[in-house]
Amino acid sequence: MNPTLRRSSLVIFVMFLALLGNLTRVQFIQAKxxxxxxxxxxxxxxxxxxPRGAIMVGRDPIAYSKDTGGELRYQRFYPKGAEYSPIxxxxxxxxxxxxxxxxxxxxxxxTDDILFTQKLSDTITGKKTAGANVLLxxxxxxxxxxxxxxxxxxGAAVAVDPKTxxxxxxxxxxxxxxxxxxxxxxxxxxxxxxxxxxxxxxxPMANRALGGGGPWPPGSTMKVVVSAAALENGYDPSxxxxxxxxxxxxxxxxxxxxxxxxxxxxxxxxxxxxxRDSCNTGFAKLGVKLGAQxxxxxxEAFGLNKAMTIPMLGQDQGLxxxxxxxxxxxxxxxxxxxxxxxxxxxxxxxxxxMIAGAVANDxxxxxxxxxxxxxxxxxxTLRTAQEQKFGxxxxxxxxxxxxxxxxxxxxxxxxxxxxxxxxEVGGKTxxxxxxxxxxxxxxxxxxxxxxxxxxxxxxxxxESAGEGGSADATQIGGDxxxxxxxx
Amino acid sequence: MPTFAQPAAxxxxxxxxxxxxxxxxxxxxxxxxxxxxxxxxxxxxxxxLINTVRVDCxxxxxxxxxxxxxxxxxxxxxxxxADPVLLPLATLINGVGVVFIHRVDVPTETDSxxxxxxxxxxxxxxxxxxxxWTGLAVIFCCALIIVIxxxxxxARYAYTFGLAGIVLVAIPAVLPGSMSEVNGAKVWxxxxxxxxxxxxxxxxxxxxxxxxxxxxxxEVLSLASKRVLGIALPRPRDxxxxxxVWIMSVLILVFEKDxxxxxxxxxxxxxxxxxxxxxxxxxxxxxxxxxxxxFAAYSLGTWLGPFRNFHDxxxxxxxxxxxxxxxxxxxxxxxxxLGVGGLFGAGPGAxxxxxxxxxxxxxxxxxxxxxxxxxxLAAILLLYLLITLxxxxxxxxxxxxxxxxxxxxLAFSMSxxxxxxxxxxxxxxxxxxxxxxxxxxxxxxxxxxWILIGxxxxxxxxxxxxxxxxxxxxxxxxxxxxxxxxxxxxxx
Numbered sequence: 001m002n003p004t005l006r007r008s009s010l011v012i013f014v015m016f017l018a019l020l021g022n023l024t025r026v027q028f029i030q031a032k033x034x035x036x037x038x039x040x041x042x043x044x045x046x047x048x049x050x051p052r053g054a055i056m057v058g059r060d061p062i063a064y065s066k067d068t069g070g071e072l073r074y075q076r077f078y079p080k081g082a083e084y085s086p087i088x089x090x091x092x093x094x095x096x097x098x099x100x101x102x103x104x105x106x107x108x109x110x111t112d113d114i115l116f117t118q119k120l121s122d123t124i125t126g127k128k129t130a131g132a133n134v135l136l137x138x139x140x141x142x143x144x145x146x147x148x149x150x151x152x153x154x155g156a157a158v159a160v161d162p163k164t165x166x167x168x169x170x171x172x173x174x175x176x177x178x179x180x181x182x183x184x185x186x187x188x189x190x191x192x193x194x195x196x197x198x199x200x201x202x203x204p205m206a207n208r209a210l211g212g213g214g215p216w217p218p219g220s221t222m223k224v225v226v227s228a229a230a231l232e233n234g235y236d237p238s239x240x241x242x243x244x245x246x247x248x249x250x251x252x253x254x255x256x257x258x259x260x261x262x263x264x265x266x267x268x269x270x271x272x273x274x275x276r277d278s279c280n281t282g283f284a285k286l287g288v289k290l291g292a293q294x295x296x297x298x299x300e301a302f303g304l305n306k307a308m309t310i311p312m313l314g315q316d317q318g319l320x321x322x323x324x325x326x327x328x329x330x331x332x333x334x335x336x337x338x339x340x341x342x343x344x345x346x347x348x349x350x351x352x353x354m355i356a357g358a359v360a361n362d363x364x365x366x367x368x369x370x371x372x373x374x375x376x377x378x379x380x381t382l383r384t385a386q387e388q389k390f391g392x393x394x395x396x397x398x399x400x401x402x403x404x405x406x407x408x409x410x411x412x413x414x415x416x417x418x419x420x421x422x423x424e425v426g427g428k429t430x431x432x433x434x435x436x437x438x439x440x441x442x443x444x445x446x447x448x449x450x451x452x453x454x455x456x457x458x459x460x461x462x463e464s465a466g467e468g469g470s471a472d473a474t475q476i477g478g479d480x481x482x483x484x485x486x487x
Numbered sequence: 488m489p490t491f492a493q494p495a496a497x498x499x500x501x502x503x504x505x506x507x508x509x510x511x512x513x514x515x516x517x518x519x520x521x522x523x524x525x526x527x528x529x530x531x532x533x534x535x536l537i538n539t540v541r542v543d544c545x546x547x548x549x550x551x552x553x554x555x556x557x558x559x560x561x562x563x564x565x566x567x568x569a570d571p572v573l574l575p576l577a578t579l580i581n582g583v584g585v586v587f588i589h590r591v592d593v594p595t596e597t598d599s600x601x602x603x604x605x606x607x608x609x610x611x612x613x614x615x616x617x618x619x620w621t622g623l624a625v626i627f628c629c630a631l632i633i634v635i636x637x638x639x640x641x642a643r644y645a646y647t648f649g650l651a652g653i654v655l656v657a658i659p660a661v662l663p664g665s666m667s668e669v670n671g672a673k674v675w676x677x678x679x680x681x682x683x684x685x686x687x688x689x690x691x692x693x694x695x696x697x698x699x700x701x702x703x704x705x706e707v708l709s710l711a712s713k714r715v716l717g718i719a720l721p722r723p724r725d726x727x728x729x730x731x732v733w734i735m736s737v738l739i740l741v742f743e744k745d746x747x748x749x750x751x752x753x754x755x756x757x758x759x760x761x762x763x764x765x766x767x768x769x770x771x772x773x774x775x776x777x778x779x780x781x782f783a784a785y786s787l788g789t790w791l792g793p794f795r796n797f798h799d800x801x802x803x804x805x806x807x808x809x810x811x812x813x814x815x816x817x818x819x820x821x822x823x824x825l826g827v828g829g830l831f832g833a834g835p836g837a838x839x840x841x842x843x844x845x846x847x848x849x850x851x852x853x854x855x856x857x858x859x860x861x862x863x864l865a866a867i868l869l870l871y872l873l874i875t876l877x878x879x880x881x882x883x884x885x886x887x888x889x890x891x892x893x894x895x896x897l898a899f900s901m902s903x904x905x906x907x908x909x910x911x912x913x914x915x916x917x918x919x920x921x922x923x924x925x926x927x928x929x930x931x932x933x934x935x936x937w938i939l940i941g942x943x944x945x946x947x948x949x950x951x952x953x954x955x956x957x958x959x960x961x962x963x964x965x966x967x968x969x970x971x972x973x974x975x976x977x978x979x
Contacts, residue, residue: 001762001763001765001882001888001891001892001895002883002891003765004761004762004763004765005762005879005882005883005891005895006879006883008758008761008762008879008895008899009875009876009879011758011899012872012875012876012879012898012899012902013872015902015903015906016868016869016871016872016902016906018906018910018915019868019905019906019909019910019913019915020865020868022910022913022914022915023825023856023861023864023865023868023913024861026822026825026826026913026914027825027826027828027829027830027856027860027861027864028829028830028861030826031825031826031827031828031829031830032826033826034808034822034823034825034826034827035823035826035827035829037808037811037819037823037826039808039811039812039819039820039823040823040827040842041820041823041839041842042823042827042839042842045839045842186812
């Protein structure tokens with residue numbers, strides 16, 4: 001039996017060689033791909049091992065980490081849930097992160113260089129550096145007003161401080177609750193994710209305030225831009241412009257009418273009246289007269305056709321905003337349609353608020369921003385945001401004349417629902433068609449000034465709201481402005 | 488055998504008056520060396536885990552060493568010519584296992600309960616428990632060496648062992664799931680205070696029976712009927728025992744969902760059959776039966792309940808990273824651990840065993856692989872290889888065929904068990920629930936493997952022992968009556 005005994009060790013050698021060879025594959029050749037597999041719990045545990053900084057609105061956290069005692073130690077909680085999720089975004093072990101959670105990640109997780117001195121002392125004491133807090137520019141009352149007004153509807157609202165660019169409110173409806181996405185139970189996460197219909201692009205996870213699922217045709221709010229272009233080309237609010245019941249552009253195309261026949265049936269109306277009553281024929285003709293180039297370049301001065309982000313604090317990347325566009329109108333018919341915010345013009349509520357803000361702020365357009373301060377875990381201020389000018393799309397003089405016209409819209413025209421007693425409020429409503437037979441979008445852009453001091457500018461959008469959409473948008477805009485003013 | 492025990496290989500009678508070295512001091516030195524390795528591992532793990540090295544890191548290694556020393560003394564007295572490497576190898580692997588089991592008890596800093604257990608003592612947790620199991624196992628090992636002075640005694644009870652083996656294997660299958668099933672494998676007997684895996688002991692009993700039976704039948708089984716493709720096939724009527732063991736393996740697979748034991752029994756039996764009959768055809772037949780069984784089980788698994796488990800395991804084996812949160816959770820975690828460990832490992836105590844399921848038992852190889860790296864695992868594999876080769880060596884040197892076949896079978900079974908579990912955890916073959924000898928947490932496995940080492944020690948003692956008085960066995964006791972039945976006499 002000895003020969004076969006010895007030969008059986010050959011079988012043994014083969015088995016061990018196979019094991020060693022396979023070990024070389026697993027621990028050497030493919031080691032990196034295994035170690036870096038997203039399923040590696042060490043990566044996650046590391047991320048969850050220290051408390052992540054809170055995202056604050058005033059003195060209240062709208063996102064914070066709580067010690068759960070689970071395998072992943074800290075879990076993220078969002079006490080205001082869906083109201084703030086377009087701002088906070090979510091933080092999920094399965095689906096990554098979005099919003100401020102994503103774009104201020106290095107600050108929140110404590111790895112940013114802004115925490116250098118803290119990290120230095122923690123290295124000496126052997127602690128892991130706790131994440132820093134992020135204080136937002138959001139005004140909780142304005143956010144509540146926007147969120148409550150939008151509830152049950154499809155749309156979004158943005159409010160900014162025209163003088164500084166601080167974003168005071170940014171709400172979207174429908175929205176999603178980020179809490180289940182932060183769960184450490186994978187099933188809870190995936191179930192919630194699927195219920196949010198992430199693939200549709202226009203579900204609750206679409207941030208409409210920043211153009212998620214859009215942008216959308218702005219309708220008559222575009223007349224503010226056309227007015228600005230005209231005022232800077234020799235027109236005045238009292239200048240008479242051709243109007244009429246209908247307008248058939250010279251190169252054919254769709255005939256343009258007014259919303260109702262009682263609007264500017266005369267051959268001539270003043271600019272002020274045309275804007276106040278939202279005269280389509282007047283602005284279509286005005287746009288054609290000014291020329292596509294003039295209108296488009298004014299729109300671009302306000303920010304259209306530009307890739308835009310909301311800058312974060314201490315980060316290279318900002319929160320992306322969908323680009324608002326003018327389209328490229330060629331010929332009278334397309335220019336006429338574009339001048340009343342149809343054809344290929346498309347905007348975001350964010351862009352509308354910026355335009356209204358520029359008018360309110362004497363022509364200086366401020367860069368909207370969302371993060372006011374980075375605070376250490378002890379709430380000491382580590383860095384404060386600096387306000388930035390976005391541009392100077394119109395002169396102070398033009399801004400004054402434009403306000404005269406937009407004030408008339410709210411005091412005597414289509415935007416009366418935004419009135420606030422004792423406050424100078426101006427704005428422009430919009431109703432936009434999109435596709436045959438679909439209910440129209442409703443829009444409102446506006447501002448409020450207190451004794452000549454610009455306080456707030458808003459952009460409100462109600463998607464496919466149909467009849468009365470722009471009136472509701474105006475109401476919502478007024479409510480938000482009242483909340484900011486404390487009225 | 489050029490390096491081993493030349494005196495023992497000398498013809499009987501020629502050694503009279505010549506002293507054969509017992510090598511017991513070599514054994515002692517190797518035991519101490521193993522202790523140093525274990526102690527260093529323990530100290531390194533403690534340093535990494537709690538940033539300090541305390542004397543208590545030596546508690547577990549010292550306890551294991553003491554158990555090794557007890558066995559050493561017993562061997563010195565009752566098996567003085569035994570192979571000096573077997574005991575130190577088993578003790579070292581056992582010690583490494585204890586250190587890692589204790590290490591898994593200590594949570595890492597990222598764990599939520601870290602602060603509660605940061606000061607876990609040497610005698611807290613399952614590490615000390617494993618030392619107690621080791622103590623029990625070493626007692627069994629020593630008792631075997633003391634009681635069974637000649638391994639041929641076992642042949643007398645071969646049929647009893649065979650029956651006991653089958654009964655032990657079958658018990659979990661007939662028990663209700665609540666009393667026998669843990670983590671999907673129906674291989675336990677669960678009693679109120681403890682649970683045992685009878686299959687671990689059954690394998691030893693069955694191998695004793697196989698050795699006895701195959702030695703008795705080897706002449707018949709090696710008869711060839713005809714040659715096919717240059718391989719001499721056995722007569723069809725002699726296929727009976729192979730078919731019986733094959734069916735038993737399939738039954739274990741179906742009713743206990745225990746692919747590992749199934750492979751272990753079939754593989755060991757086929758190799759013993761080959762050793763006994765010196766016919767390659769048995770290897771081929773065994774392989775064909777195995778391949779057919781595996782393929783059939785996989786195919787049937789798509790629709791037939793009992794094979795579903797096996798079918799799923801094959802799918803997981805083929806795509807281990809496809810569903811890491813659900814079906815491939817265990818294996819993907821294991822592979823990630825091994826990948827994180829890489830060539831050199833994170834270092835003792837520096838890995839994250841809590842992310843690996845069953846880190847103390849089925850997946851202890853992944854735990855060790857993460858912290859000691861590929862080189863550490865390779866070293867441990869070489870220790871197993873060494874045990875196997877020393878077992879085979881004892882088989883070639885021992886004089887009686889029963890001893891040869893038993894030593895060969897036991898040694899080979901150790902290898903195949905290591906192959907099946909390590910291969911499973913590292914995705915070389917479909918994962919099955921065998922224990923890793925001497926490393927895995929658990930009493931049944933430790934007792935069985937220490938008894939296995941005791942048997943090899945006993946056989947190796949007989950192999951190296953000088954036999955001055957010619958044919959009738961050694962000086963250390965009268966030859967058992969049965970000797971004639973188990974030696975070449977049966978050739979008739």
